[in-house]
Amino acid sequence: MTTLQYREAIREALAEELTRDPNVVVMGEEVAQFHGAYKVTEGLLDRFGPKRIVDTPISEAGFIGLGIGASMLGIRPVIELMFWSFYSVAFDQILNNAANMRYMSGGQIHCPIVIRGPANGGTSVGATHSLTPENVLASHPGVKVVVPATPYDAKGLLKSAIRDNDPVMFLENTILYGDKGEIPEDDYLIPLGKADTKRAGTDLTIVTYGRPALLSLSAAGVLEQEHGVSAEVVDLRSIRPLDIDAVLASVRKTHRVLIVEEQRPFCGVGAQLAYMIQREAFDELDAPISRLSTVDAPAIYSPPVEAEQLPNPQRILRAALEVVA
Amino acid sequence: MTKKTSATTDNPAETGTATQGHAGAPVNARLTAADKVGLYRKMLMIRRFEERSLRAYQAKKIGGFLHLYIGQEAVAVGCCSLMGKDDHVITAYRDHGHAIAVGMEMNPLMAELYGKATGCSKGKGGSMHFFDPSRNFWGGHGIVGGQVPLGTGLAYALKYRGLKGACMTFMGDGAVNQGAVHEAYNLAALWDLPVIFVVENNGYSMGTSQARSSAGELGQRAASYGMAWGVCDGHDLYGVRAFMAEYLDMAREKSRPSVVEVRTYRYRGHSVADPDNTYRSKAEVEDYRRTKDPIQVFQRALLAEGVLDEAAVERIDAEVRAEADLAADFAEASPFPGVADIQKDVYWEADNPGQRSSGGLLFFN
Numbered sequence: 300m301t302t303l304q305y306r307e308a309i310r311e312a313l314a315e316e317l318t319r320d321p322n323v324v325v326m327g328e329e330v331a332q333f334h335g336a337y338k339v340t341e342g343l344l345d346r347f348g349p350k351r352i353v354d355t356p357i358s359e360a361g362f363i364g365l366g367i368g369a370s371m372l373g374i375r376p377v378i379e380l381m382f383w384s385f386y387s388v389a390f391d392q393i394l395n396n397a398a399n400m401r402y403m404s405g406g407q408i409h410c411p412i413v414i415r416g417p418a419n420g421g422t423s424v425g426a427t428h429s430l431t432p433e434n435v436l437a438s439h440p441g442v443k444v445v446v447p448a449t450p451y452d453a454k455g456l457l458k459s460a461i462r463d464n465d466p467v468m469f470l471e472n473t474i475l476y477g478d479k480g481e482i483p484e485d486d487y488l489i490p491l492g493k494a495d496t497k498r499a500g501t502d503l504t505i506v507t508y509g510r511p512a513l514l515s516l517s518a519a520g521v522l523e524q525e526h527g528v529s530a531e532v533v534d535l536r537s538i539r540p541l542d543i544d545a546v547l548a549s550v551r552k553t554h555r556v557l558i559v560e561e562q563r564p565f566c567g568v569g570a571q572l573a574y575m576i577q578r579e580a581f582d583e584l585d586a587p588i589s590r591l592s593t594v595d596a597p598a599i600y601s602p603p604v605e606a607e608q609l610p611n612p613q614r615i616l617r618a619a620l621e622v623v624a
Numbered sequence: 625m626t627k628k629t630s631a632t633t634d635n636p637a638e639t640g641t642a643t644q645g646h647a648g649a650p651v652n653a654r655l656t657a658a659d660k661v662g663l664y665r666k667m668l669m670i671r672r673f674e675e676r677s678l679r680a681y682q683a684k685k686i687g688g689f690l691h692l693y694i695g696q697e698a699v700a701v702g703c704c705s706l707m708g709k710d711d712h713v714i715t716a717y718r719d720h721g722h723a724i725a726v727g728m729e730m731n732p733l734m735a736e737l738y739g740k741a742t743g744c745s746k747g748k749g750g751s752m753h754f755f756d757p758s759r760n761f762w763g764g765h766g767i768v769g770g771q772v773p774l775g776t777g778l779a780y781a782l783k784y785r786g787l788k789g790a791c792m793t794f795m796g797d798g799a800v801n802q803g804a805v806h807e808a809y810n811l812a813a814l815w816d817l818p819v820i821f822v823v824e825n826n827g828y829s830m831g832t833s834q835a836r837s838s839a840g841e842l843g844q845r846a847a848s849y850g851m852a853w854g855v856c857d858g859h860d861l862y863g864v865r866a867f868m869a870e871y872l873d874m875a876r877e878k879s880r881p882s883v884v885e886v887r888t889y890r891y892r893g894h895s896v897a898d899p900d901n902t903y904r905s906k907a908e909v910e911d912y913r914r915t916k917d918p919i920q921v922f923q924r925a926l927l928a929e930g931v932l933d934e935a936a937v938e939r940i941d942a943e944v945r946a947e948a949d950l951a952a953d954f955a956e957a958s959p960f961p962g963v964a965d966i967q968k969d970v971y972w973e974a975d976n977p978g979q980r981s982s983g984g985l986l987f988f989n
Contacts, residue, residue: 324784350784356814361773361807368714368777371762374784391770391804404755404763405746406969440970440987459981464972492984540984571988 300483306339306476308450309415312457313340313377315486317347320375323461326353326362327379327416336381337417337476359385363414364392367466370412371400377461383418383470384430397466398441413460415469418446419510419561420598420609422473429598431561433509434568436468437539443491444538446470448512450480452536455489463491472510492540496549500531503623504549506572507559508535511610515559518615528623538568546572547580554585557622559610564592591618647925649866651706657931661940663705663861664926667697667919668944670721673730676948677720677737681896685956686737690751693721695891698918699824700725702864703792706872707760710782710789714762714775716796717752718824718890726761728754730951740958747961748969768829769795769802772821776808779819783879790818790875792868797885798829800842812881813849820871821846821883824858830894831903846883858888859916862925889916 303311316323325340325347331354334341344352355362359380366376380386386393397410420429437444443465447453453471460467497512498519505515512534519530533549535542550556556576558569573588594608607614646652655663674692681690693700696718704713704725715722723733728744736743737751744754745764754764762778765771775793782789799805800823812819829837846853852874856867864886871882889912893900926932932940967987973980974987 356810358807358810360804361776361811364770364773364804364808365777365780365811368762368774368779369781369784370777371757371774372712372778372781372785374777374781391767392773395767395770396765396774400763401972402969403745403749403753404757404969405744405748406975407745407755407757408762409972440967443971443982463982464976488981491982492986493982494984537982537984540982540986541988542984544984575988 300481302479303450303482304476305450305453305471305478305480306337308454308480308482309339309457309471310341310343311482312454312461313343314346316458316461317343317351322373323375323377324351324353324369325377325379326355326366328355328357328381330354330379335379337473339476340379359389360392363389364396366412367392367397367400367410370410371408375411375461377413377415380414380416382428383416383432384428386432387430394436394439394442398439402441409464410466411464413457413467413469415457416471417473417476418470419472419474420593420605423600423602423605425600426597431470431593433470433538434562434566437568441466443467443540444470445491445536446509446538447536448475448509448534450478451482452489452495454482455487456491456536459488459491467491470509475510489536491537492542493536494542494545495534495536496531496545497534498530498532500529500553502528502553503530503555503557503619504546504553505530505532505557505559505615505619506535506546507532508538509561511559511561514610514612515615518612518619521612521616522619526620528619530619543575543579546576550576550580551583554583555622556584556588557615557619558588558590559615560590560592561610562592563595564590565595567592586622589618589622591615646860646862646866647929649862649869651865651869652862660926660931661936663701664919664922664932665940665944666701666725667861667922668940669730669947670697670700670724671919672944672948673724673733673951674720676952677734678896680734680737680952686751687739688750689717690737690896691718691894692890692892692896693718695912695918696824696826696858696888697721698861698864698922699858699886699888702861703822703868706865706869708789710787711872712760712762712778712782712789712791713794714771714778714791715764715794716768716771716799717764717766718796719752719754719764722794723754723756723761723764726756726759728756728759728761730947731954734951734955735958738955738958739960740955741961741965742954742958746965746969769799769805771795772799772802772805772808776812776817776819779812779817779881780815782818788876790820790872792820792822794822794824796829797823797825797827797834797842798832798837799823800838800845809846809849809851809883813851816879817881818875818879819881820868820875821881823883823885824888825885826888826890828894828903831898833903843883843885852880852882853884854882855885855887858886859918859921861918861922
């Protein structure tokens with residue numbers, strides 16, 4: 300095993316896939332000479348050269364659309380969005396073109412493209428830079444949506460995403476880029492659509508993904524030590540495809556559910572999960588399904604208040620205690 | 625034919641202005657009589673196919689929109705007749721002409737309009753979304769200007785793979801004001817991509833004339849990106865071929881992009897839902913039809929050359945009309961897709977379960 304930061308794990312995944320497949324191209328704003336706005340792609344230009352590591356102008360609709368077109372002819376672009384928030388100016392390319400291309404052509408075309416970058420709040424960058432669009436993306440059949448929480452997951456999932464023949468939206472997190480974790484020395488893949496139970500428990504299931512999975516683990520520790528509550532933490536890792544079986548298996552064990560998401564509640568991922576859990580496991584539930592989301596407003600700038608707008612261990616703890624009360 | 629100057633030295637040389645001169649252009653001089661008849665037939669196929677589809681629409685056999693290409697046939701046929709094996713085409717929603725021009729047959733096209741499982745997109749795309757990657761035809765796209773970055777990406781892939789091809793990326797005059805088009809122009813020029821942006825200027829973006837929608841010269845916008853550009857008339861098949869051959873050559877040989885504005889005209893409304901009585905006069909339509917109809921112009925040229933005679937004209941027309949009627953019969957007799965087909969062709973993985981590597985649910989019912 301070796302210890303890598305989350306950003307380094309992503310970089311390793313990129314480097315390994317660039318080495319393995321000559322059709323993989325990394326493209327985006329500042330990814331080459333600048334080494335990446337968050338240094339994810341640092342050093343890749345030196346290793347792979349300007350044909351494989353491509354700086355783009357600030358032109359998301361242009362270069363994402365270009366990547367989709369190139370993917371139709373056998374290139375496998377991995378496109379960095381400096382922030383996923385900027386997907387808004389490329390919405391038509393991603394969700395009309397990439398998502399629908401296979402369908403509208405009656406299955407004649409597929410678009411093996413990955414679009415990756417951070418999608419999170421919590422860094423005081425205001426409403427326009429703090430979007431978490433996994434629910435919006437996942438509501439479009441044709442695309443896949445992945446949200447890794449740890450360096451290990453990020454590397455294994457990104458390698459699978461690059462090899463995937465469908466368009467994959469890969470949502471990272473600026474707060475996690477410096478987090479360290481253990482990574483196997485050997486080549487490994489993590490399949491999309493496989494949840495990971497990051498903590499076993501018996502009293503409560505916390506269903507979550509992305510950074511809130513780590514926050515939930517922290518809250519689960521306090522629940523155990525200070526309240527004698529044993530919480531199981533199920534990290535979805537992938538929103539679409541969705542490992543609902545892992546969620547239901549946990550619910551059948553604990554009979555109580557808290558969903559934690561860095562999403563506004565209305566039409567969020569948690570709403571879909573709650574529907575599916577009650578539909579499939581109604582008789583297993585000893586309490587209403589509960590949900591902790593981002594407080595329903597645009598992302599506030601004020602740093603201490605934003606910390607309270609998002610899920611945090613204290614908010615998760617309070618919500619968990621209500622579910623087990 | 626008129627031609628503007630370019631901002632770069634790469635611009636193809638002036639080729640003269642007289643319409644009748646284009647038959648002798650090298651790209652036309654090498655056409656055999658059979659080639660010429662084939663080009664004529666293809667234009668006629670587009671027209672008769674669309675006339676037949678309009679009748680089917682009026683008989684409520686076709687849903688949604690139907691954007692007819694009638695009047696513009698020489699553009700698609702002229703451009704696509706120049707394609708080599710590594711040349712590619714993408715266009716917008718007025719796509720029937722390009723589909724036939726690249727060689728797609730009438731049956732799967734008409735069946736697609738009817739929403740049938742035998743359609744080119746299995747009844748999942750409709751009129752605006754014809755595709756045939758086996759003929760290097762990448763659609764058929766519904767959002768104005770949305771296909772232009774895609775075409776630029778096809779050109780990027782050609783260059784990346786070291787292929788000497790070009791992507792003709794068609795759009796209408798209404799698309800030139802979309803941001804995505806300008807982003808694509810910039811990328812194409814910045815990275816020297818072998819793409820030709822073909823602006824089919826039929827004078828109207830839906831019901832808004834060019835004068836009321838676009839500032840300046842449409843093609844000239846290329847100059848600010850350092851791209852070659854030019855303008856040609858779109859009613860003369862020989863002229864379109866002579867003009868486009870130079871830009872294609874520049875893209876293939878020098879990997880230089882360009883913007884070409886092809887001036888054309890549509891006889892029908894924006895779509896069949898447009899009664900076409902608010903923004904232009906009947907006299908304007910009739911004037912174009914009488915003097916510049918692309919099929920009539922080429923027919924006269926071929927009659928004058930002795931390639932066609934009146935009997936051949938009548939025979940070809942009868943054959944093409946019969947082909948369109950048979951396509952309608954084929955579409956009528958074909959089955960609709962089933963409800964179970966709704967969730968096919970969404971994910972590659974779902975369509976290839978033996979090669980699926982992911983777990984979990986892909987669909988949520």
